[in-house]
Amino acid sequence: MGVFLEPSLKQGSSVQRTRVKICGITSAADAQLAINAGADAIGLVFYAPSPRAVDIAQAQQICRSLPPFVTVVALLVNAEQAFVSELLSKVPVDLLQFHGDEPAAFCQQFGKPYLKAIRMRPELDLNACFNEYAAASAILLDAYRKGVPGGTGESFDWARIPANRPLPIVLAGGLEADNVAAAIAQVAPYAVDVSGGVEASPGRKDGLKIAAFMQAVTAANSAAK
């Protein structure tokens, strides 16, 4: 199991450092850029319409290239149960990320820790989401754009996130080097998640943007001590 979200590290643990997931990794080279810069986790998108999508064979190749202690997150959007089972049998996934409308029972059936992504639509009842997905390792809060399941590059009003949370929060949506320190200072999330903000183009990560993002996170973590 990777170290990104051990089930025992629920909200309130002594761990204060905001961790980093870099999502939408499509090559071993980009995975190496993320890891060398200090990312805790990489996200692999198994959603074909995304420009960041990978298939099982690509995911296997990327995972073979990884050093130890890197958490592999598999991102799904309303995938069929059979595909998730096949994915888990062929790729060394540490954490599932359900980014669609998956009910809690669907998410839990695989016996694998999972993140439930919640897109912050205007009328959202966040407490109801916390209750429904109480078995999740963490809740990933992402921006909402109608018809776009994720990877929007847009942020949302972080003031909508309550200070008291029953689950660790992974903050996503439009993060980049220029705003991630403010996000950490305001929200104090368990982790941050970024995709577009560290890219040269959709699906191709930019080493300089990754380095700048990680430096900003490191500075914010130091300031929080």
Ligand SMILES: O=C(O)c1ccccc1NCC(=O)[C@H](O)[C@H](O)COP(=O)(O)O
């Ligand atoms: O990244 C995608 O293309 C994507 C497509 C469909 C569903 C989810 C997707 N990404 C999920 C993530 O966890 C992203 O990192 C998150 O939405 C933040 O993306 P960004 O605003 O570009 O940093």
